[in-house]
Every structure is written in C-alpha cells, then in structure tokens.
Amino acid sequence: MTTAVAETGMIGALATKFRICPATGLRVDLAAERLIKANAVAAVVFLAIGGGFGLLVALTRWPAVHLLSSDLFYLALTAHGLDVLLMWIIFFEMAVLYFASAVILSSRIAAPRWGWVGFVLMIVGALMTNVAVLQGDSSVMFTSYVPMQARPHFYLGLILFAVGALIGCFIFLGTLVIAKEEKTYEGSIPLVTFGALTACIIAVFTIASGAIILIPTFLWSVGYIGHIDSLMYKLVWWAMGHSSQQINVSAHVAIWYLIAAVTVGAKPLSEKVSRTAFLLYILFLQLAAAHHMLVEPGLSSEWKIVNTSYMMYLAVLGSMIHGMTVPGSIEAAQRKSGFTRGVFEWLRKAPWGNPAFAGMFLSLVMFGFLGGISGVVLGTEQLNIMMHNTLYVPGHFHATVVAGTTLAFMAVTYLVVPLIFQREIVWPKLAKIQPYLFGIGASGISLFMMGAGTLGVARRHWDITFPALDVTLPYGYSPAASLMMGLNGLSAILAATGGVLYVAIVVASILFGKKVDASNAVAALGPMPKKVVHDAVAKYGDAGTWHLPGTYVLVGLFFTTFILYYFVNWKYLSELWPMQ
Amino acid sequence: MAIHPPQSRVWWKEPIAKAELVWIGVAFLWGLIMFFMMIYWHIYGQQNLSTQVGRIDPAVFEQRTNDFAEKFKVREEGDTGIPVVKPPAGGDAYMLARTYEWWPVLELEKGKSYKLHISSLDLQHGFSLQPINMNIQVHPGLEHVVTITPTEAGIYGVVCNEYCGLGHHVMTGRIYVVDSGQGG
Numbered sequence: 001m002t003t004a005v006a007e008t009g010m011i012g013a014l015a016t017k018f019r020i021c022p023a024t025g026l027r028v029d030l031a032a033e034r035l036i037k038a039n040a041v042a043a044v045v046f047l048a049i050g051g052g053f054g055l056l057v058a059l060t061r062w063p064a065v066h067l068l069s070s071d072l073f074y075l076a077l078t079a080h081g082l083d084v085l086l087m088w089i090i091f092f093e094m095a096v097l098y099f100a101s102a103v104i105l106s107s108r109i110a111a112p113r114w115g116w117v118g119f120v121l122m123i124v125g126a127l128m129t130n131v132a133v134l135q136g137d138s139s140v141m142f143t144s145y146v147p148m149q150a151r152p153h154f155y156l157g158l159i160l161f162a163v164g165a166l167i168g169c170f171i172f173l174g175t176l177v178i179a180k181e182e183k184t185y186e187g188s189i190p191l192v193t194f195g196a197l198t199a200c201i202i203a204v205f206t207i208a209s210g211a212i213i214l215i216p217t218f219l220w221s222v223g224y225i226g227h228i229d230s231l232m233y234k235l236v237w238w239a240m241g242h243s244s245q246q247i248n249v250s251a252h253v254a255i256w257y258l259i260a261a262v263t264v265g266a267k268p269l270s271e272k273v274s275r276t277a278f279l280l281y282i283l284f285l286q287l288a289a290a291h292h293m294l295v296e297p298g299l300s301s302e303w304k305i306v307n308t309s310y311m312m313y314l315a316v317l318g319s320m321i322h323g324m325t326v327p328g329s330i331e332a333a334q335r336k337s338g339f340t341r342g343v344f345e346w347l348r349k350a351p352w353g354n355p356a357f358a359g360m361f362l363s364l365v366m367f368g369f370l371g372g373i374s375g376v377v378l379g380t381e382q383l384n385i386m387m388h389n390t391l392y393v394p395g396h397f398h399a400t401v402v403a404g405t406t407l408a409f410m411a412v413t414y415l416v417v418p419l420i421f422q423r424e425i426v427w428p429k430l431a432k433i434q435p436y437l438f439g440i441g442a443s444g445i446s447l448f449m450m451g452a453g454t455l456g457v458a459r460r461h462w463d464i465t466f467p468a469l470d471v472t473l474p475y476g477y478s479p480a481a482s483l484m485m486g487l488n489g490l491s492a493i494l495a496a497t498g499g500v501l502y503v504a505i506v507v508a509s510i511l512f513g514k515k516v517d518a519s520n521a522v523a524a525l526g527p528m529p530k531k532v533v534h535d536a537v538a539k540y541g542d543a544g545t546w547h548l549p550g551t552y553v554l555v556g557l558f559f560t561t562f563i564l565y566y567f568v569n570w571k572y573l574s575e576l577w578p579m580q
Numbered sequence: 581m582a583i584h585p586p587q588s589r590v591w592w593k594e595p596i597a598k599a600e601l602v603w604i605g606v607a608f609l610w611g612l613i614m615f616f617m618m619i620y621w622h623i624y625g626q627q628n629l630s631t632q633v634g635r636i637d638p639a640v641f642e643q644r645t646n647d648f649a650e651k652f653k654v655r656e657e658g659d660t661g662i663p664v665v666k667p668p669a670g671g672d673a674y675m676l677a678r679t680y681e682w683w684p685v686l687e688l689e690k691g692k693s694y695k696l697h698i699s700s701l702d703l704q705h706g707f708s709l710q711p712i713n714m715n716i717q718v719h720p721g722l723e724h725v726v727t728i729t730p731t732e733a734g735i736y737g738v739v740c741n742e743y744c745g746l747g748h749h750v751m752t753g754r755i756y757v758v759d760s761g762q763g764g
C-alpha cells in the first residue's frame with residue numbers, strides 16, 4: 001500500500017480511511033477493501049472445493065472410469081452443487097456488490113462491522129452445511145426436495161448463509177444511500193452499479209423466498225412440523241432457486257460492461273437501453289419457477305406458460321438486448337481506437353492476450369449461444385417433456401452458470417487482484433491461457449451433457465449401464481450415450497485444469513505478486529489496445545458510431561442459430577408418442 | 581464508461597439508434613412468437629401433458645394399482661415375480677413409483693390410446709420413458725392421468741430420473757408395446 005494516499009474523512013463518529021487507486025483515480029474505502037478481499041478469498045476457496053467434487057462427479061459418470069461408489073457419488077454431487085452454485089457464486093457476488101458500490105462510487109461503505117457479521121454468518125453456515133453433507137446422511141442434493149430429509153444442520157447452515165448474504169445486500173443499498181447523500185458522484189449511478197443494484201434487488205426477493213421455505217423445512221427436520229407438501233415446497237423453492245439465477249445474470253452482465261470499460265475503454269451505446277434491459281430482469285424476476293415444474297402434475301398449463309416465459313419472454317428480451325449492446329460497445333470503442341478495417345478488425349485486434357478480456361468475451365459468446373438458446377428451449381412447456389431431469393438440464397446450466405457466470409467472475413479477478421489486492425498477476429503466460437482452458441472445458445461439459453440428455457440419460461444418476469447385478473429390469477442406453485459421457489469426462493478434466501490454474505494464479509498472486517504502485521498500476525491490468533484505462537473514447541458511442549457491422553453479423557448469426565434450433569426441437573417433439 | 585456516471589445527466593432523453601431499435605423490435609416479436617407457439621401447440625399439437633390431476637391418498641393409489649394388476653395380469657416378467665399387465669385398449673393403466681421400483685410392467689398395443697395413471701407412494705420420482713425420452717415428474721399424493729398412444733412396437737425402459745435416494749440408479753421399470761392383436 002505504498003501509494004495509499006491516506007485521507008481521513010470524519011463522518012459522524014466514524015473515521016473512514018481511504019486510499020486513491022493509482023490506476024483509476026477512484027477513492028477506495030479501506031474497510032470496503034478488506035471486506036472485498038475476505039469475500040473474494042472465501043469464494044475462491046469454495047470454488048476449489050466444489051470444483052474438485054465436480055471433477056469426481058464427472059469422472060464417475062464416465063462409464064469407463066466410474067470412479068466413486070454410489071453413496072460417495074451422491075454425496076459428492078450434493079457437495080458440488082452447494083459449494084459452487086451457492087458458496088462460490090454468492091461469496092463472489094458479495095465482493096462484487098461492495099466493489100460496485102463503495103469502490104466505483106468512491107464512497108465509504110455503510111456499516112462495515114455488519115459486513116463482517118454477515119461474512120461470519122455466511123462462513124459458519126457454509127461450513128455447517130458442508131459438515132452435514134460430509135457426515136454422509138444428507139445426500140439430498142442442493143435442492144433438498146421434501147419429503148426426502150437431511151439432518152437439521154444442513155438446513156440451518158443454509159439459513160445462516162442466506163441471512164449473512166441478506167446483510168450484505170443491505171450494506172450495498174446503504175452504501176448507495178451514503179454515496180448519494182455525500183455526493184461522491186454526479187448525476188446517476190454508473191451502469192455497472194446499476195447492474196449490481198439489479199442483482200441486489202433480486203437477491204433480496206429470492207432470499208426472502210428461501211427463508212419462507214427453508215425455515216419450515218428446518219422445523220420439519222427437527223420434528224416441529226409434521227408434513228410439508230412436496231409440490232408447494234418445490235414451487236417456493238424454485239421461486240428462490242430460479243430467480244436467483246437472475247442475480248447471477250445481472251452480476252455477470254454488469255461485469256461484462258465493467259471489463260469492456262476497463263480493457264478497451266468501451267462505453268454503453270445507450271444508457272437508456274442498457275438500463276431498461278436490466279429493469280426487465282427486475283420486473284419479471286418473480287417468474288420462471290415454472291422452468292423446473294413444466295412436467296409437474298397439479299399445475300395448470302396457463303400458469304406454466306405465463307410463468308416459464310417470464311410473461312412473454314420479456315426477461316429473455318433483456319438478455320438479448322445486452323447480447324447486442326455489450327459486443328456493440330466493444331466494437332464502437334475499438335473502432336474509435338482506429339481498428340476500422342473490414343468487418344472484424346476490431347475483434348481480431350482485441351486484447352485476446354489479456355485474460356480479463358478473453359474471459360469476458362468467451363463468457364459472453366458461450367452464455368448466449370449455449371446457455372441462452374438451450375435455456376429457452378428447455379423452458380418451453382411442451383419441449384421440456386423431452387428434457388426434464390435428463391442431463392440436458394445440467395448441460396444447459398453449465399453453459400450459463402459455469403461458462404457464463406463463473407468465467408466472467410474469473411475474468412474480473414484478473415482486474416480485482418491488481419486493483420484491490422494491489423498485486424501483479426504472477427505467471428502472466430499461464431494466466432493468458434487460463435480462460436481458454438476453462439472456457440473450452442466448460443463448453444465441452446455443457447455440450448456433451450446436453451448431447452447425453454437428448455439421448456435420454458438421466459441427471460443425478462450413478463450408473464447409466466444398469467449393471468444386471470442389482471437391476472431387475474435393465475435398460476440399455478444407446479452406445480452414443482457412453483461416448484457422450486466419455487467426452488464429458490475429458491472436458492471435465494480440461495475445465496478442472498483451467499480451474500486449478502485459476503486458483504493457483506490467484507493465490508500465488510495475492511501471496512507473492514509484485515506490489516502495485518503508481519509506476520505499474522496500469523500495466524498490472526494486463527495488455528490493452530493502446531492502454532485506454534482513462535477515457536480513451538471521449539464521446540458516447542451513440543447515434544454517431546452506430547455503424548457496427550461486426551456486431552450485426554454476430555447478432556445475426558446468434559438469431560439464426562436460435563430460430564433453427566428452436567424449431568428443430570418442435571420437430572423432434574412431434575415425433576414423440578401422442579399424449580394428452 | 582460503464583464505471584462512470586452517464587455522461588449526459590438526462591440520459592433517459594437520449595435518442596436510441598435505429599439499429600438498436602430494430603433489434604429490440606425483432607427480439608420482442610420473437611418472444612411473442614415463442615409465447616404463442618406454446619399455445620398453438622396446445623390447440624393443434626399432439627404432445628401436451630394433461631392437467632387431469634387429483635389429490636390421492638398413496639394407500640388408495642396402491643390399492644387401485646394392485647386391483648388393476650390382479651385383474652389384467654397376463655404373465656410374470658421372467659423370474660422376477662413382477663406381473664406383466666395388459667389393460668384393455670382404450671382403458672386405464674396404472675403404474676406406481678416407490679423406492680426403488682416402477683410397478684407393474686405394462687403391455688400396451690401399438691396405435692391404441694391408454695389412460696396412464698401415475699403416482700408415487702413415498703418420495704418424488706421421475707418417470708422417464710426410454711428411448712423415446714418422454715419425462716414426467718411424479719409426486720406422492722398426486723395422481724397424474726396422461727393419455728398416451730404408443731406409435732411403435734418394442735421394449736421400452738422406464739428410468740427414474742428424479743433423485744430419490746441412494747438406490748435411485750436401480751429404479752427401473754418396463755413397458756412392452758406389441759402390434760395389435762398380438763402378445764398376451
């Protein structure tokens with residue numbers, strides 16, 4: 001912290017210490033910085049643990065390897081889902097919330113002590129649930145559908161974790177209020193903060209749903225409540241579970257804008273459009289629980305159709321808008337920097353050697369093409385009959401939450417380490433290939449699991465070969481299914497390698513990286529075209545620059561793929577046995 | 581930049597570029613098409629799950645399935661002791677789920693329609709008919725009645741695809757589809 005220009009603001013009784021970031025000129029509250037560090041480190045630790053379980057699961061599902069025993073497999077799968085989807089993602093989101101409020105707005109953070117209370121609750125909760133799972137009699141998967149029952153501390157841990165996260169959300173909101181009152185910025189909050197605000201609002205809603213269902217379930221597990229209806233449980237659980245995926249989307253889209261801004265100097269093409277797109281997420285956030293209940297008895301088709309489509313696909317519309325404006329803003333910025341030849345010079349000459357940029361762009365493409373399209377198909381009421389609970393489902397969400405969210409979070413880490421931990425990234429050559437390794441591995445597991453799912457292979461299933469030994473009525477999947485599972489295993493090894501590299505680079509950089517000061521602050525952010533950390537693009541990329549042929553081609557390609565894949569699936573559906 | 585406040589304070593009054601508007605319009609229309617596609621399929625499509633569902637006491641469902649199996653049993657499945665049951669064409673067929681089996685085995689005729697009643701006696705299970713890959717969620721206490729019409733003769737597997745405990749992967753069932761007038 002050699003460059004820390006300590007500045008002490010006396011606000012109320014609290015003395016807030018700031019430093020000035022040498023790369024961005026932002027004023028960084030040291031209390032916020034410590035919270036960001038703690039949450040980011042916890043996130044990475046849980047990614048390492050959960051990712052390890054993921055590899056074990058994938059190797060078990062590879063028939064030729066079939067690594068774990070069935071009991072251990074279900075235990076590992078439960079731990080995998082919890083540690084990555086909840087712990088890794090949410091700890092990291094806490095760091096993002098603090099960064100997007102206190103740091104980006106140059107404000108002091110609200111109630112940092114409460115931030116630590118929340119953090120400790122989350123850690124205690126996460127450990128408690130992990131212990132319950134590792135003890136072996138809570139292999140109920142992270143969804144813990146009733147009437148299957150886990151040990152009480154499984155649920156209690158989740159509740160504590162959620163309460164901790166809720167505290168983090170309120171600190172974020174409080175910080176926005178403080179920044180506004182103390183006028184640390186002018187006009188409206190930046191787009192990245194707006195995206196984080198979207199994530200936060202959705203988080204508050206989903207955590208409330210989570211509490212509504214997990215608290216009675218906890219009471220049921222200790223015997224105070226006699227019965228919980230399985231359908232009702234699922235409905236409320238997914239009101240949390242699916243809407244919370246919208247938190248991830250908002251967070252990673254905000255990060256796309258952030259990385260595009262820092263690495264190529266991109267500006268939103270239109271603040272109005274990008275913000276409206278975020279707003280669509282908020283407006284329709286309470287829908288989409290139906291994604292998980294399309295072949296469920298006891299719910300009407302009318303409800304399913306309206307809910308699954310977020311009221312006529314309006315939240316999907318939000319994502320499709322970001323899908324154009326993010327690459328569009330990159331193209332506009334690159335063209336202004338002089339990369340104007342042909343349709344794609346801006347893309348070819350983009351800083352592909354900068355892991356933050358590479359990870360961000362891969363995340364964008366894979367989230368859209370693999371995750372987005374498969375998600376809409378999966379979420380179509382009738383098409384879901386061909387996919388529900390097959391491996392198509394994990395295939396889809398490894399494209400969204402792994403290739404999309406996780407990769408975006410990894411990418412932004414390459415900026416967070418120099419900006420917040422104030423360390424250079426060690427092993428830049430390895431860092432350069434890390435996003436590619438992980439990205440290709442992650443899209444592999446997505447694609448091959450989707451492939452296996454199309455062939456009918458069940459998810460959460462220990463052995464697709466049904467050994468005649470213990471199965472009375474064996475069924476043989478087509479040999480192609482085993483091939484898919486093998487390719488999935490290979491991709492898992494690739495993704496795991498990328499994951500291990502990420503963890504190693506982050507840990508080594510924090511511990512041994514060269515300290516960042518004014519002399520290397522900008523260089524530490526990785527290679528950039530013409531070094532454009534400070535406003536390289538002077539004016540908006542609006543009407544004037546709206547000639548973005550490369551983006552049109554990309555969007556056109558996306559849209560064509562979408563339409564073709566969508567209708568192909570209706571064709572497949574029409575070949576199923578008629579049913580009413 | 582996206583990390584700075586909007587450059588013009590009244591950003592909500594900025595004009596939107598035409599290309600952007602076009603894309604928003606196209607994406608919105610596409611959303612409408614996809615929305616109405618689901619409704620269209622309910623009216624003209626052949627594959628829709630029924631909403632014919634009732635609450636039922638698991639013990640009652642078990643009794644009905646037992647009665648059904650006793651009445652229409654045609655043989656036993658190998659030496660497993662599981663009855664193979666052939667309901668009359670156009671009639672009701674029952675299959676129950678319990679940890680860890682689908683019971684009984686059914687024999688249906690190609691081209692005939694059956695009202696298939698499915699429910700669970702204990703936990704949630706997943707009725708996954710293979711290789712045609714038709715998947716239906718099964719809850720305890722809810723009886724789902726789906727009218728199905730097999731289109732091809734063959735041996736079909738029923739796999740459980742909702743995780744239902746440590747024996748989930750051994751939970752299988754079977755449906756035979758025979759050409760009409762055969763089998764039995």
Ligand code: HEM
Pocket residue numbers: 051054055057058061077078080081084085088089141142143394398401402406445458459460461491492493495496499
């Ligand atoms: C090395 C990277 C990873 C590998 C190899 C991997 C592999 C797998 C595999 C094979 C499954 C099992 C599918 C099944 O049998 O049903 C699975 C499930 C799952 N994965 Fe991953 N995964 C990885 C990373 C992640 C990450 C980073 C996340 C979240 C951010 C994630 C979230 C999940 C979830 C939520 C499930 C579902 C668990 C369940 O069904 O209860 N995975 N993963």
Ligand SMILES: [Cu+2]
Pocket residue numbers: 677678679680704705706740741742743744748751
């Ligand atoms: Cu089952």
Ligand SMILES: [Cu+2]
Pocket residue numbers: 705706740741742743744745748749751
């Ligand atoms: Cu099962």
